[in-house]
Amino acid sequence: MPLSSTVAANAGAPRRVRPLARRLQRGDQIAHLITLIFAATIFIVTALLFYELYTGALLTRQKFGWSFLSGTTWDPVALEFGALPFIYGTLVTSALALIIGVPLGVGAAIFLAELAPLGVSDGLAFIIELLAAVPSVIYGLLAIFTLVPFLRDYVAPLLQSTLGFLPLFQGQSYGVSLLAGGSILAIMVLPFIISISREVLLAVPREQREASLALGATQWETTWNVVVPYAKAGIIGSIFLALARALGETMAVTMVIGNDPRINLSVFAPGYSIAAAIANEFSEATGDMHISALIELGFVLFCITIAVNAVARLLILTTTRKSGAT
Amino acid sequence: MKTLVSVGVLAFFCVSCADSERTQAEAPPADQVLINGAGATFPYPIYSKWFNEYHRKFPQIQINYQSIGSGGGIRQVTEGTVDFGATDGPMTDEQLKQAKTKILHFPTVLGAVVPAYNVPGVTQEIDFTPEALAGIFLGKITKWNDPELKNANAEVNLPDKNIVVIHRSDGSGTTYVWVDYLSKVSPEWKSKVGVNTSVNWPVGLGGKGNEGVAGLIKQTPNSIGYVELIYAIQNKMPYGKVRNSAGTPLKADLASVTAAAAGAVETMPSDFRVSITNAAGKDAYPVSSFTWLLIPSKIQDQAKKKVLKEFLQWMLTDGQNMVEALSYARLPKEVVAMEQKAIPEIE
Numbered sequence: 160m161p162l163s164s165t166v167a168a169n170a171g172a173p174r175r176v177r178p179l180a181r182r183l184q185r186g187d188q189i190a191h192l193i194t195l196i197f198a199a200t201i202f203i204v205t206a207l208l209f210y211e212l213y214t215g216a217l218l219t220r221q222k223f224g225w226s227f228l229s230g231t232t233w234d235p236v237a238l239e240f241g242a243l244p245f246i247y248g249t250l251v252t253s254a255l256a257l258i259i260g261v262p263l264g265v266g267a268a269i270f271l272a273e274l275a276p277l278g279v280s281d282g283l284a285f286i287i288e289l290l291a292a293v294p295s296v297i298y299g300l301l302a303i304f305t306l307v308p309f310l311r312d313y314v315a316p317l318l319q320s321t322l323g324f325l326p327l328f329q330g331q332s333y334g335v336s337l338l339a340g341g342s343i344l345a346i347m348v349l350p351f352i353i354s355i356s357r358e359v360l361l362a363v364p365r366e367q368r369e370a371s372l373a374l375g376a377t378q379w380e381t382t383w384n385v386v387v388p389y390a391k392a393g394i395i396g397s398i399f400l401a402l403a404r405a406l407g408e409t410m411a412v413t414m415v416i417g418n419d420p421r422i423n424l425s426v427f428a429p430g431y432s433i434a435a436a437i438a439n440e441f442s443e444a445t446g447d448m449h450i451s452a453l454i455e456l457g458f459v460l461f462c463i464t465i466a467v468n469a470v471a472r473l474l475i476l477t478t479t480r481k482s483g484a485t
Numbered sequence: 486m487k488t489l490v491s492v493g494v495l496a497f498f499c500v501s502c503a504d505s506e507r508t509q510a511e512a513p514p515a516d517q518v519l520i521n522g523a524g525a526t527f528p529y530p531i532y533s534k535w536f537n538e539y540h541r542k543f544p545q546i547q548i549n550y551q552s553i554g555s556g557g558g559i560r561q562v563t564e565g566t567v568d569f570g571a572t573d574g575p576m577t578d579e580q581l582k583q584a585k586t587k588i589l590h591f592p593t594v595l596g597a598v599v600p601a602y603n604v605p606g607v608t609q610e611i612d613f614t615p616e617a618l619a620g621i622f623l624g625k626i627t628k629w630n631d632p633e634l635k636n637a638n639a640e641v642n643l644p645d646k647n648i649v650v651i652h653r654s655d656g657s658g659t660t661y662v663w664v665d666y667l668s669k670v671s672p673e674w675k676s677k678v679g680v681n682t683s684v685n686w687p688v689g690l691g692g693k694g695n696e697g698v699a700g701l702i703k704q705t706p707n708s709i710g711y712v713e714l715i716y717a718i719q720n721k722m723p724y725g726k727v728r729n730s731a732g733t734p735l736k737a738d739l740a741s742v743t744a745a746a747a748g749a750v751e752t753m754p755s756d757f758r759v760s761i762t763n764a765a766g767k768d769a770y771p772v773s774s775f776t777w778l779l780i781p782s783k784i785q786d787q788a789k790k791k792v793l794k795e796f797l798q799w800m801l802t803d804g805q806n807m808v809e810a811l812s813y814a815r816l817p818k819e820v821v822a823m824e825q826k827a828i829p830e831i832e
Contacts, residue, residue, distance in 0.1 A: 304700075429690050439691075440655065
């Protein structure tokens, strides 16, 4: 409301003679100030979040120190808290999500951008963007009723009979597992990878393709050797966006991961992720120490996300510099 | 023109703002009483029914209840941000000490927790001894045809399969009641795991909420877990019998849960903070529990104090007649009488 009244006031004022340049400059300053405030709020919110999490975790930081990160027991009765199983579960499910999701997603994006007819590409892109809007609890339900029995009855026996000598694929399979968490995350991050990668690939200038084709390259050689490297920074960006989403995903993961805070090498074993633990225990946590431990878990997740983003930035910087040099 | 439109819009907004402010300000006249409460999710259906009925009976009284969990209920009533709290597990001495005013516990209804399982090929009800349940959840009994289970279930054809234990992953009053029972029947559980709304489980998979546990049980062959009686009844889930302290195998129903509370009357402390798991009496279902309202003993606001006292009185009489329709077990009349004597403690 105040915005439109300012506009109205300005619109009603032009009869008063004032140097045009000065008026414009005033507008500039106002715009500068307003956008600066908007930009600053993001910084302030992040800083506040960091501060609140850091101070909220005071009790456990004092009691456990760094051993909070390496401890493997999570016992709300004896008030002994160690975050390692949760960190492990978070990282493993996210890694599994990327291992499954990146080849699928980038492959699909290449097909949609380079090979498919435009109508098909646009139609599929629309559906993929719809997938990104499905609430995570829906994915979780889907996972419980279809993915989990499928993994338990088909995938696990197959992997155990072929690659069963690896510790990764040993032990009893209940269905709910790190693998189930990773798989549902892969499905959930696919839309991000596909739609962003597709846009990036489509944005590669025509001249790049034409030059390559003129030199006698086949269409696939052009795609793989020219278009994809040109779009590398953007594709990596989409992967890290997907990773950030996977790290923080709560609902779908907690429904299928088994929620068992123990470290198991096998991907068929149940695990626990940081976000799932906070969502599960916070509402009924009564002791100060328990709450502090959960807040510190949140702080750890926050730090992991920041680290991942920093790595993504570095990676994009180095790859763009390299491709710029060649 | 632009100016005119924006002035018009402005005027409209101002009028509507003023309008909504006025209606808000007018809403509570002098005798209107608004009471806020928060806490346990388990009794939420009956509480919202009670508060609705009470509002219908006395339109000037509005009681709001947010089911944010027992932990949140205890925290908020301790800090005085709500007029009353609600919890599935009684407050500890330490928690009571933190509160500014003394907090009183008033049992409202009873709930129970039942063992639910999915053993392919078994259609009969399995009869669980306390030793069997403790052994299974400690990870010591790992096969369905373990002698401890077989001896109690001679006519059931239990398979030679590994038991998959399923528990709640979210902090919950249901877990509290279940592990409270296990720690009463098993000294080893008491020393190794203990009692809380969430514990460090020796074995098993975690499901979120009753529906999460029920879903996992349904999906996992040879599994066993625990859910609230009310959830099992409403979803027609099969569940097993549990042997009570007198050795009778009992399938939980509303009457046997009320009997558990009646069995605990003799040992009932005056503040009602009592666990009635493994209660005495041959009809008492052993995994039962009260759920409590938490009410500060000193209430400054006279109107609120009066309403809360009257509501408690109504809840203990007329209110109790509504609980069984929603699958809660009602309070035994001995407990009702004790609570009515305790209401004047609110000052």
